Amino acid sequence: MISPVLPSYARAPLSFAEGEGPWLKTETGERYLDMGAGIAVTALGHAHPRLVAALEGQARRLWHTSNLYQVPNQTRLAEMLVDNTFADTVFFTNSGTEAMECAVKMARKYFHAVGQPERNRMITFGGSFHGRTLGMISAARSEKLTDGFGPLLDGFDHVAFGDHDGLHAAVTPETAAIIIEPVIGEGGIKPVPPQCLRGLRALCDEHGLLLILDEIQCGMGRTGKLFAHEWAGITPDIMAVAKGIGGGFPLGACLATERAAQGMTAGTHGSTYGGNPLACAVGAEVLSVMLEDGFLDRVSQISGRLRQGLEGLVASHPTVFDHVRGEGLMLGLVCKAPNTDVINQGYEAHILTIPAAENVVRILPPLNLTDAEVDEAINRLNTAAQALAAAL
Numbered sequence: 001m002i003s004p005v006l007p008s009y010a011r012a013p014l015s016f017a018e019g020e021g022p023w024l025k026t027e028t029g030e031r032y033l034d035m036g037a038g039i040a041v042t043a044l045g046h047a048h049p050r051l052v053a054a055l056e057g058q059a060r061r062l063w064h065t066s067n068l069y070q071v072p073n074q075t076r077l078a079e080m081l082v083d084n085t086f087a088d089t090v091f092f093t094n095s096g097t098e099a100m101e102c103a104v105k106m107a108r109k110y111f112h113a114v115g116q117p118e119r120n121r122m123i124t125f126g127g128s129f130h131g132r133t134l135g136m137i138s139a140a141r142s143e144k145l146t147d148g149f150g151p152l153l154d155g156f157d158h159v160a161f162g163d164h165d166g167l168h169a170a171v172t173p174e175t176a177a178i179i180i181e182p183v184i185g186e187g188g189i190k191p192v193p194p195q196c197l198r199g200l201r202a203l204c205d206e207h208g209l210l211l212i213l214d215e216i217q218c219g220m221g222r223t224g225k226l227f228a229h230e231w232a233g234i235t236p237d238i239m240a241v242a243k244g245i246g247g248g249f250p251l252g253a254c255l256a257t258e259r260a261a262q263g264m265t266a267g268t269h270g271s272t273y274g275g276n277p278l279a280c281a282v283g284a285e286v287l288s289v290m291l292e293d294g295f296l297d298r299v300s301q302i303s304g305r306l307r308q309g310l311e312g313l314v315a316s317h318p319t320v321f322d323h324v325r326g327e328g329l330m331l332g333l334v335c336k337a338p339n340t341d342v343i344n345q346g347y348e349a350h351i352l353t354i355p356a357a358e359n360v361v362r363i364l365p366p367l368n369l370t371d372a373e374v375d376e377a378i379n380r381l382n383t384a385a386q387a388l389a390a391a392l
């Protein structure tokens with residue numbers, strides 16, 4: 001008999017009742033070190049006192065009014081994002097995939113507005129992930145996402161990751177935009193080299209295309225800059241953000257330049273919940289914490305320690321691991337043993353990690369991890385790897 005919850009997830013036999021910082025506790029009080037942060041979402045850890053206060057404070061005053069009216073928290077968060085990024089304007093959503101949908105709609109609308117409606121196709125890359133709406137599975141097009149869900153949405157042209165010639169060949173008079181994750185997440189923690197991001201920007205400028213970045217996983221401080229593209233010294237025209245921005249409260253955002261957003265006039269797009277007062281109260285607090293002096297420097301520092309620890313782990317367990325890749329606190333252990341075995345052994349050692357494509361174990365801890373917590377994570381991963389190596 002089908003379970004009351006649609007069985008569309010392969011869930012681990014674990015559930016949690018409480019969290020604090022990077023720790024999760026089961027109903028019976030067993031503690032697990034959470035190095036996945038709910039897939040890069042709880043970027044400030046669980047139950048961060050300032051986020052709890054922001055949510056509770058707003059919860060007592062007002063939950064929802066809709067976008068028929070001004071939403072002061074939404075305006076405040078938009079101003080903060082505009083002040084600290086390339087963007088001039090922001091549309092708020094409840095999830096990442098909706099932020100990407102907005103990005104794609106905005107790019108098409110831009111070319112409509114400037115009198116080039118034939119430019120409505122977007123180039124996307126193999127191994128990408130942009131969410132689960134029909135539009136975004138059509139954009140990413142991996143078999144795993146699309147099988148059985150056809151017909152897919154037209155308008156996306158696919159290029160293999162790293163295929164420079166294929167990319168240039170894919171640009172046609174109908175191309176509107178290029179869509180890429182600066183660090184591929186689900187696809188196996190693969191950073192796009194800074195010179196390639198600069199090359200993409202130059203290609204877009206040369207052909208009058210919009211550059212759309214999906215920073216849903218790699219943004220919001222995860223690489224040690226507020227957004228990953230900052231390392232390459234470029235700016236996009238449109239960018240999707242979600243996951244970390246809500247710290248665990250559902251929130252996404254589509255950021256854009258004034259030029260790219262010019263078609264999005266009143267009535268063209270909307271969302272009932274998007275930019276809700278509760279979500280934006282939390283989002284503004286998350287961003288305030290991340291913008292404090294030293295926060296992002298500390299992310300870089302702690303990520304150095306974590307990476308060093310993981311390199312040591314790989315060296316100690318050459319039958320289990322191959323190498324480490326990624327940026328900042330978005331790291332991948334490329335495995336030799338099946339990644340799911342590593343993750344399951346991690347559960348035995350009470351540490352949570354996340355699988356990704358290409359046999360990768362993802363390490364996406366909260367950004368405010370301490371040195372001692374990093375060392376504890378390495379110890380637990382070492383315990384897991386030892387048990388696995390012994391069984392191989």
Ligand SMILES: *Cc1c(COP(=O)(O)O)cnc(C)c1O
Pocket residue numbers: 094095096097098100129130131132181185186214215216217218242243
């Ligand atoms: C998680 C993710 C999405 C989808 O976000 P949802 O909130 O699950 O809709 C899109 N793109 C990237 C890069 C992601 O990591």
